[in-house]
Amino acid sequence: MYFYMLYSITLLIRFVRKNSIFNFIYEFAIIYPSPANLNIFYNFGFLALLALVSQILTGIFLAMHYVPHVDYAFASVEHIMRDVNYGFFLRYLHANGASFFFIVVYAHIAKGLYFGAYAFPRQLVWVIGVIILLIMILTAFLGYVLPWGQMSFWAATVITNLASAIPVVGVNLVYWLWGGFSVDNATLERFFSLHYLFPFILLALVLFHLIALHTWSSSNPIGVGFKLDTSYFTPFFMVKDFFGFFLFLLFAFYFLFFNPNVLGHTDNYIIANPLSTPPHIVPEWYFLLFYAILRSIPNKLVGVLALVSAILVLIYIPIGVKLYLRSNAFSFFHKIFFWIFLFNCILLSWIGGKPVGSPYYETGQCLTFFYFIYILVFMPLWASLDKLLVTFPSIRGMWNFSKWSALNKLF
Numbered sequence: 422m423y424f425y426m427l428y429s430i431t432l433l434i435r436f437v438r439k440n441s442i443f444n445f446i447y448e449f450a451i452i453y454p455s456p457a458n459l460n461i462f463y464n465f466g467f468l469a470l471l472a473l474v475s476q477i478l479t480g481i482f483l484a485m486h487y488v489p490h491v492d493y494a495f496a497s498v499e500h501i502m503r504d505v506n507y508g509f510f511l512r513y514l515h516a517n518g519a520s521f522f523f524i525v526v527y528a529h530i531a532k533g534l535y536f537g538a539y540a541f542p543r544q545l546v547w548v549i550g551v552i553i554l555l556i557m558i559l560t561a562f563l564g565y566v567l568p569w570g571q572m573s574f575w576a577a578t579v580i581t582n583l584a585s586a587i588p589v590v591g592v593n594l595v596y597w598l599w600g601g602f603s604v605d606n607a608t609l610e611r612f613f614s615l616h617y618l619f620p621f622i623l624l625a626l627v628l629f630h631l632i633a634l635h636t637w638s639s640s641n642p643i644g645v646g647f648k649l650d651t652s653y654f655t656p657f658f659m660v661k662d663f664f665g666f667f668l669f670l671l672f673a674f675y676f677l678f679f680n681p682n683v684l685g686h687t688d689n690y691i692i693a694n695p696l697s698t699p700p701h702i703v704p705e706w707y708f709l710l711f712y713a714i715l716r717s718i719p720n721k722l723v724g725v726l727a728l729v730s731a732i733l734v735l736i737y738i739p740i741g742v743k744l745y746l747r748s749n750a751f752s753f754f755h756k757i758f759f760w761i762f763l764f765n766c767i768l769l770s771w772i773g774g775k776p777v778g779s780p781y782y783e784t785g786q787c788l789t790f791f792y793f794i795y796i797l798v799f800m801p802l803w804a805s806l807d808k809l810l811v812t813f814p815s816i817r818g819m820w821n822f823s824k825w826s827a828l829n830k831l832f
Contacts (some may be wrong), residue, residue, distance in 0.1 A: 453772045454651035455603070455658050456641035462536075463639070463658075465529035470627060471666065472522040477620045479515040485811070487567065489613035491606045495692045513681040519561050520684045523707035526554065530735075535759055536763050537744050538640040546637065549630045553733045556623050557756030558708070563616035565705055569609065570689030575702045578604050578610070583715075586722040598699045632789025701776055709773030710753035710766055714792065716777055717785035727789065729756035734796050754803040762795045 486505055488497040502507040533539055538548040566577045581598045585591040600607025652658070676684060682813070684706060688699050704712050714731050718724035747753035769788045775781040 430788055451653065451655045453637055453654040455654045457650040458641050458643065459639065459658060459661070460642055461661070461665060462528075462532045462642075464609065464662055465525045465532060467662040468525040468666060468669055469522065469529055470533065472525055473623060473627065476515060476518050476522060477624065479511050479518065480620060482511055484617060485749055487613070488705040489567070489610050491569060491693070493721045494567065494609060495549050498568050513677055515734060517673070517676050517681060517684060519564065520676075520705070520707060521669075522557070523561070525669070527707075530554070530625060531763060533640075534569055534738075534762075535749055535756075536642055537644055537746075537748050539742070540640075540644070540744045540747060541635045541739075543634070543640060546630060546633045548736055549626060551732065553623060553626050553630060554735075555732055556619055558711075559693060560616060560619040560623065561705065561707065563612045563619070566609065566612050567616060568689055569693045570695055571691045571697070571699055572686045572689040572702070574604060574693035574695065575699055576704055577608065579702055580704075581608075583721070583725050584689060586725045588722075621625050625729075635794065640748075642748060644744075644750075673754055683820070703774050706770065706774070711768040711773075713773030713785045714789045715769050715771070717782065717789040731792065734793065738796060738800065741797070742803050742804050752803060755800075758795060758799055758803065762791075765791050765795070 426729040431476045483501060486497060486501050486508065491727070498512070501512050503509075505511075522563055533547065533550070558704060562576075562580065567571045581604065584594045584598060587594060596602060598608070599605065686703065686705075711728050711731050715728040718727050746752050749759060764789050769785065769792065772781050772788065780806055
């Protein structure tokens, strides 16, 4: 019996190896050599892929019942919630799935910053990842408009109006985005079309991201020796990924089944009314960081440039930061300021949900300044300092002061 099982498996492997498509999948997901010291923080990429697939599948089923028309959009969403079998589950899974998607992607980016995953030779992997983040943000914004609630309508009005800050062509660009002279039916129809299209572009970009990753191999927590000690991705790391997946499911199920509306805005359960402006217009929580950066600058054009730069500046990191130590886990200053930067981003998100006024406005300006200074100045500075400490032993000896050593253990 065991002989026939072994023989069958051998025949299956031979068939897979002879078929180009199956062989690609076999080498891509089964025998891909992964560093043996990958920890739980390397699960977030796998979780992000599953979240994207979930969003695409639920979006396809929701599109079967959604009506992209200003007179029927809000009612069609309520029809999905009340009349379609398990429609409430699909809608909550899709709406909350966007939040879960951003959670794992932001965690994935934070992992890359901490462990130096952007360093040579993985610059292309990082750049494609930043493009994925940009398309994600655009896709999520377009989807936020589709329920045609109060917050959807006014968020669309405010955000699309930002294009008017562009000199010469700004106003015409806004009219082109609207499909008319105000946010109306043409706007909703084109937003729905793009929201349906962009996830498939995301899927293609994710494929390129994975190909680039597998071309130059995964990073690892120590940044060195990954070719000396590797294991097959399946089953060793696939088991770890699915363990992280089930842990994440417990987290997601709490929101999905017990608090499905806690991550949304209550005003979005009111049908859009162009004649009634909400007292405080805010986007979804995953946009608040960039929204705070936009609001912290009084000049409209400069604010828009800062908003876009807050995302695109991430592309600068693999270009401007030349890591001497392949992982920031060994750099004391990198670790300290990484956690300060992470706390700064959390504070910016909190500020983005607050009204424009003192002291939130001034605090947001300071936090925005630190956001850019950390990436443009501090990260290259600490990389140079690491090289100096490693190159000159006399300077490195200062590292062993008891106060530094005790503090270093905390991080």
